Amino acid sequence: MKHNILVRDKNKNRECFENKNLMDSLSKQSDLAPKGCHNGCCGVCKVIIHNGDYEKLKMNRKHISEVEENENTVLACRVFPKSDMEIEFIPRTKTNVEKDAFVFGK
Numbered sequence: 001m002k003h004n005i006l007v008r009d010k011n012k013n014r015e016c017f018e019n020k021n022l023m024d025s026l027s028k029q030s031d032l033a034p035k036g037c038h039n040g041c042c043g044v045c046k047v048i049i050h051n052g053d054y055e056k057l058k059m060n061r062k063h064i065s066e067v068e069e070n071e072n073t074v075l076a077c078r079v080f081p082k083s084d085m086e087i088e089f090i091p092r093t094k095t096n097v098e099k100d101a102f103v104f105g106k
């Protein structure tokens with residue numbers, strides 16, 4: 001079954017199968033999703049789910065805290081749509097990159 005996924009930060013939508021994770025479906029059109037590992041390791045696909053039902057696999061706690069997960073911030077590569085959805089990718093800013101790596105000049 002397919003569902004319509006609106007990517008708010010791109011103001012575009014795409015139909016996605018519910019048996020495929022959002023990253024696999026959205027990356028077919030490369031401007032809708034960032035490039036990433038597709039297996040929960042890199043954290044580049046962090047999204048806020050604004051609306052819609054979904055199923056999810058276990059989140060990598062390096063990238064998604066329990067509080068974030070409870071507030072519908074998840075990794076798109078670990079999420080399977082079960083209804084139409086509205087999502088928004090969280091851009092990789094200096095602040096959230098600092099958590100993962102040393103930043104020169106700090």
Ligand code: FES
Nearest residue numbers: 036037038043077
């Ligand atoms: S694409 Fe790397 S964690 Fe989702």
